[in-house]
Amino acid sequence: MLVQNIFFWVLAVAMVLAAIGVVRSQNVVHSALYLVVVMAGAAAQYILLAAEFVAWVQVIIYIGAVIILFLFGIMLTRAPMHGDTNLDNDQRWQAAVVSLFLAGVLGTLLVQEFGKKEIAISGVKGEQLLEVGQAKTLADSIFTAYIVPFEVVSILLLAALVGAVVIARRD
Amino acid sequence: MILNQFLILAAILFCIGVYGVLARRNGVLVLMSVELMLNAVNLNLIAFSAYLRETAGEVFALFVITIAAAEVGVGLAIVLLIYRNLHSPDLDHVEQLKG
Numbered sequence: 037m038l039v040q041n042i043f044f045w046v047l048a049v050a051m052v053l054a055a056i057g058v059v060r061s062q063n064v065v066h067s068a069l070y071l072v073v074v075m076a077g078a079a080a081q082y083i084l085l086a087a088e089f090v091a092w093v094q095v096i097i098y099i100g101a102v103i104i105l106f107l108f109g110i111m112l113t114r115a116p117m118h119g120d121t122n123l124d125n126d127q128r129w130q131a132a133v134v135s136l137f138l139a140g141v142l143g144t145l146l147v148q149e150f151g152k153k154e155i156a157i158s159g160v161k162g163e164q165l166l167e168v169g170q171a172k173t174l175a176d177s178i179f180t181a182y183i184v185p186f187e188v189v190s191i192l193l194l195a196a197l198v199g200a201v202v203i204a205r206r207d
Numbered sequence: 208m209i210l211n212q213f214l215i216l217a218a219i220l221f222c223i224g225v226y227g228v229l230a231r232r233n234g235v236l237v238l239m240s241v242e243l244m245l246n247a248v249n250l251n252l253i254a255f256s257a258y259l260r261e262t263a264g265e266v267f268a269l270f271v272i273t274i275a276a277a278e279v280g281v282g283l284a285i286v287l288l289i290y291r292n293l294h295s296p297d298l299d300h301v302e303q304l305k306g
Contacts, residue, residue, distance in 0.1 A: 040208055048216045055220050055243055059227035064235060071239050074220070078246050081213065085257040090268050094249075097272050102242065102279050109235045109283040113296040123233050125299055131229030135222040142218040146211055153210045155258045168262045169253075177262040178269070189273050196277035204284035206291075 040084055040157070047084075051077035062123055068106045075099050086157050087169035213254035220247035234286035234296045238279060245275045 050073060057070035075098040082091035157166050167173050178186055220243060227240025249268045256264025290296045 044208060044212060048212070051216065052219055052223070055223040058239055058243060059223055059231065059236075064233060067236055067239055071242065074243060075246060078250055081216075081250060082253050084208070085213070085253050087253045087257065087265055087268075090249075090253060090265050090272075093269060093272055097276055098242075098246075102276055105279050105283055106235060106239060109238075109286060112287055113235060113290040123236060124230050125232040128230045131226045134229060135226035138225055139219060139222040142222070143215055146214045146218060150211045150214060153258065155208050155210050155213075155254065157208065157257065166257060166260065168256055168260055169265060173262055174265055174269075177266055182266050185270065189270055193273065193277050196281050200280040200284040203281065204287050 044081070044084060047077045047080050051081075064110050064123065065107070068103060068110065071106070072099055072103055075103070082169075084157075085155070085169065086166040089169060089171040089174050210254060210258045213250060217247040217250040217254070220244075220250070232297045232299055234289060234298050235283070237298060238282045238286070241282075242275060242279065245271060 054070045054073035054077065058067050058074065061067045061070060075094060079091045079094040079099075082088075082094060224240045224242075224244035224247060227243060228237055231237050231240060249271050252264040252268040252271070256262065256268070286296055289298070289301055293300045
């Protein structure tokens with residue numbers, strides 16, 4: 037339990053610092069690379085929570101595909117690379133106030149509601165090992181209870197693909 | 208591990224994402240901040256799934272990941288279109304509804 041906590045805090049600090057880097061960096065490519073750190077940290081947190089399948093899907097789809105898409109977007113829009121133009125607009129202070137207020141509200145609510153509730157991952161107190169994250173359990177669930185949403189998502193992906201092609205095509 | 212440490216980490220990441228969406232000017236960076244927020248929500252789903260020992264959270268996390276990929280595809284196509292029409296990816300320049 038202690039080792040997991042140490043890993044959690046190291047990852048959490050890295051993720052928060054990298055997330056601040058994503059929104060504060062004045063270089064677009066650096067922002068994309070900070071986003072890689074956040075997503076890899078999130079995948080590691082999923083592994084801490086025994087969600088192995090989602091962790092690897094996160095690595096493949098986010099770090100593998102989405103970041104590449106972002107880098108292509110940066111390249112195609114010829115974003116300024118050397119920080120010569122300002123990437124932020126002039127509502128920085130209002131945005132900081134809004135997000136700090138939201139953080140305060142969410143933090144208070146979470147502390148009040150969930151206090152010190154424990155996640156039982158390993159069988160320390162004799163409970164069963166956590167099986168919900170295993171690929172087998174997840175596949176059973178997706179292909180029985182959630183088969184209709186699964187098919188709907190595949191149609192939605194097709195629609196998004198066609199839509200992206202139609203929007204970005206040169207006429 | 209207690210449940211709250213994951214939930215509060217996710218809340219902090221979400222708030223940083225909100226700041227990014229509000230304060231960034233470049234369209235690609237706004238999309239990156241949206242991804243940050245989606246990741247925070249995924250962390251919440253996985254934490255609750257482990258806490259409740261229920262598979263539904265992880266299934267929905269997978270759906271969120273899929274939707275996020277589709278959203279980035281369409282979003283970047285829109286940013287590309289904005290860049291092509293206005294010669295700048297800055298969202299501040301998008302102020303007319305009429306083309």
